[in-house]
Amino acid sequence: MQARLSPQSLLELRIPSKADRLCLVRVLVRRAAEEARCSKELTERLVVAVNEACMNVIQHAYKGNGDGEMVLEIINNGAQLVFRLKDFAEPVDLNKVKPRELEDIRPGGLGVHFIREIMDDWHLGHLEAGAGNILEMTKKIDGDPR
Amino acid sequence: MATPAEGAWADSSRDGTWGMKYKTKEEGGYSVLELEGDVDLSCSPDARKQILQCLEKGRHLLVDLSAVSYIDSSGVASLVEGYQTAKKRALKFGLVGVSIAAMNVLQLARLDKVFPIHSSVAERLQADG
Numbered sequence: 001m002q003a004r005l006s007p008q009s010l011l012e013l014r015i016p017s018k019a020d021r022l023c024l025v026r027v028l029v030r031r032a033a034e035e036a037r038c039s040k041e042l043t044e045r046l047v048v049a050v051n052e053a054c055m056n057v058i059q060h061a062y063k064g065n066g067d068g069e070m071v072l073e074i075i076n077n078g079a080q081l082v083f084r085l086k087d088f089a090e091p092v093d094l095n096k097v098k099p100r101e102l103e104d105i106r107p108g109g110l111g112v113h114f115i116r117e118i119m120d121d122w123h124l125g126h127l128e129a130g131a132g133n134i135l136e137m138t139k140k141i142d143g144d145p146r
Numbered sequence: 147m148a149t150p151a152e153g154a155w156a157d158s159s160r161d162g163t164w165g166m167k168y169k170t171k172e173e174g175g176y177s178v179l180e181l182e183g184d185v186d187l188s189c190s191p192d193a194r195k196q197i198l199q200c201l202e203k204g205r206h207l208l209v210d211l212s213a214v215s216y217i218d219s220s221g222v223a224s225l226v227e228g229y230q231t232a233k234k235r236a237l238k239f240g241l242v243g244v245s246i247a248a249m250n251v252l253q254l255a256r257l258d259k260v261f262p263i264h265s266s267v268a269e270r271l272q273a274d275g
Contacts, residue, residue, distance in 0.1 A: 019188035023165070026184075026216065048251060051218055055187050102256045105230070107223035110255050114219060117254055 010035060010074040010081075017058045017068035017087070025054050025072065029083075032074045036081055037143035046081070046139060049118040052111035053085050053135055056097075061089035061133055080120075080138050088132035097124055155182075158189035165189050168196055174271040176238070177205040182213035185221035194224035201231050201239075208267055212243030217251050229261060238274075242267050 010032040015021045029050045033043040054070065062068040073084040099113040115122050115137060122137040158166040166189040167182040177200040185193055200207045209225060211217070225241070232239035240262035244252065252258045264270040 019186070020165075022186050022188060022218075023184060044247070044250065047216075048218070048254070051186070055218060055220065058187065105226065105257075105260055107226045107230075108219070110219035110222060114251075114254055 008075060008077075010076050011072065012074075013072045015054075015070055015072070016066060017062040017070055017089075018066040019055075019058055022051055022054055022058075026051055029072075029074070033081065036076045036141050038081070039142050042139070042142050045118045046083075049115050049137065049139075050083055050085075052114045053083070053137065056111050057085065057087045057089070057133075061087045061092055063089075076141075080140050083135075083137040083139075085135045085137075086127065086132060088127075091126045091130050092124075092133055094124055094126075156192075158192040166193065168193065170196065170200065172205075173208075173267050174274075175206060176208045176267070176270075177203075178208045178210055178242075178267055180210040180213065184216040185214055185224075186216065186218045187220045190218070190220040190224050193221060194227060197224055197228035198231060201228060201235060201237055204235070204237065206238035207232060208240050208242050208270060210242050210267070211245055211248045214245050214248045217248045219251075219255070222251060222255055222257065225261065226257070240264060240270055242270055 011028055013028060015025065026047050029047050030043055033046045038046065057070050068087060068089055070085060070087045075082040097112060099116050100109040102113065119137040119139050124133065124135045127134055153169060153171050155167045155169045158168060165183055166185050169180050171178050179196055179200060181193060197207065197209065207228065229239050242264050243266055244263055249258060264273060
C-alpha cells in the first residue's frame with residue numbers, strides 16, 4: 001500500500017480489493033476530510049460514502065476476488081472535495097448501477113443510495129480501452145475550506 | 147468462526163485491533179446479541195451468522211448496537227435479514243441502544259422507522275409489557 005500527500009491532492013492510495021482494508025480507507029478519508037475542514041457530521045458521511053464505493057468495487061467489480069487493486073484519489077479544489085476511485089476490473093454495466101427503491105425492505109443494494117444521498121454529484125464511467133471503471137464523487141466543503 | 151460461550155466476547159477482527167467483537171446473553175426471554183466496534187464488510191458475515199443462529203434456535207432476538215462505532219450497508223443488510231427472518235418465524239426482533247454512528251446510517255437507509263428500536267433491553271421489556 002502506498003500513500004502520499006501533496007498540496008492539491010490530499011491523498012492517492014492504492015489498495016488491494018480486500019474487505020479488511022476498508023478500515024484503513026475510512027481512517028484516511030476521515031483524516032483528509034478533517035484536513036479540508038469539513039464539519040464532523042459531513043466528515044462521517046463522507047466516510048460512509050467512500051466506504052460504500054470501495055465496497056461496491058470489491059463486491060461487484062471484482063466479485064469478491066481479493067487479487068484486484070483500486071486507487072482512491074482525494075482532491076481539495078478549494079470549495080469541494082473530489083473523490084476519484086478507479087478499479088481495473090471488467091467494465092461494469094453502467095445501466096445496472098442505480099439506487100433502488102427504499103420502500104422495498106430487503107438486504108443489500110443500499111450502497112449507491114448512500115452515495116447519491118451524501119454526495120452533491122457522482123458519475124461512474126469506464127477507463128479507456130476497457131481497462132476498468134472510474135467513479136468520481138464531489139462534495140462541497142461545508143466548513144472553512146483551505 | 148465458532149459460537150462463543152454465552153457472555154464471552156468473540157473477536158471477529160483480523161488482528162484483534164480493528165473490526166468487530168460480539169457476545170450473546172439471555173435476558174427476559176430474548177437472546178441479546180451485543181456487537182462492538184466496526185461492523186463492515188470484513189466482519190458482517192459473522193454478525194449475520196450470529197443473528198441467524200439465534201433465530202434458528204427459535205429465540206426472540208435483540209441486537210445491541212450501543213458499542214458499534216461504524217456500520218456499513220453490509221452490516222445493515224444483516225440486520226434486515228434478521229428482521230425478515232424473525233418475521234417469517236413469528237419471532238420478536240429489535241435493536242437496542244443504537245449508537246449515533248449506527249443511527250446515522252439507519253436513517254440514511256430510512257430503516258430507523260422500520261426496525262423496532264429501544265434505548266435499552268429494559269425499555270424493550272417494559273414496552274413488551
